[in-house]
């Protein structure tokens with residue numbers, strides 16, 4: 296099937312890191328500005344941004360660079376808005392965006408102010424929209440919920456639900472992780488629904504993050520964990536014991552962990568391109584998607600870092616279809632199944648099902 300077919304299909308995106316999803320053109324623009332200010336050497340940075348093949352270590356070096364480029368409240372607001380618009384433009388109807396709240400004393404940024412800048416970006420999608428909307432009469436409807444964004448893309452109006460997950464970086468201390476969880480609890484009514492654990496998988500110890508994750512779980516926040524991106528059977532077992540509502544990756548699982556994952560029926564966020572690029576999986580032919588799919592294990596196709604890995608949700612669906620021989624009907628079913636694994640209430644799930652049902656009639 297042509298790429299356009301995957302673009303027009305409604306989709307649910309549950310694993311997307313904000314700073315990993317920034318457009319190359321925006322990164323280059325930001326790098327140019329910092330280059331002119333003498334903060335960085337543009338040509339060095341340009342080369343790093345445009346490079347395509349990256350090891351896991353290089354990916355995390357790139358994130359450090361991206362974070363230098365995006366360290367500013369206004370820029371955080373801008374990239375949030377752009378990332379949501381990009382997902383909406385390819386018919387993502389429900390997006391769980393995740394980001395690591397950051398503190399930077401030198402520019403007066405706290406984890407809270409960072410998050411406020413992100414929330415500003417989510418709201419900005421609405422504002423642009425209202426200005427472009429052909430029928431202003433509908434505005435009150437749009438404003439009904441600040442968590443539903445309509446974006447205008449040419450003549451078509453696209454609705455996208457946006458929810459936020461706060462990431463704990465594996466470089467953080469127990470206290471820093473706890474601060475993030477407390478912020479998530481305070482910002483619950485603003486669209487923050489859960490906690491993610493991410494960052495370089497070879498850095499940090501499970502016991503450092505465990506107290507904060509356990510607290511989050513007890514407080515009723517949803518939990519998703521980057522799990523088994525590198526081999527670490529002990530950590531994988533401890534993670535599964537926490538009973539997270541979802542996990543990401545699940546690449547380096549051995550027999551025993553597989554059995555446990557399957558018996559617990561924990562949905563897996565699958566990021567094909569990311570796994571291949573970082574070498575967490577040797578090649579697409581041996582990717583565990585096939586095993587999970589064939590055993591009807593709950594899974595959802597996601598991008599991880601559409602900017603860093605030059606991918607998109609539609610490209611990931613296309614890749615799954617071609618690599619595993621799935622047709623449009625099977626992929627549509629897969630996309631619709633993901634509704635069950637979102638971190639939202641039954642009302643949202645019902646509305647999403649309606650969107651998928653009417654899209655199915657259009658096929």
Ligand SMILES: CNc1ncnc2c1ncn2[C@@H]1O[C@H](COP(=O)(O)O)[C@@H](O)[C@H]1O
Pocket residue numbers: 312313314315354358359393394395396462464465493494495496521524569573599600
């Ligand atoms: C490739 N696989 C991955 N494995 C683990 N963590 C990853 C990741 N990709 C991204 N991140 C996490 O997301 C951050 C960037 O977005 P935010 O600054 O939070 O918006 C990275 O610094 C890393 O902590």
Ligand SMILES: [Zn+2]
Pocket residue numbers: 310312493521543599
């Ligand atoms: Zn990830």
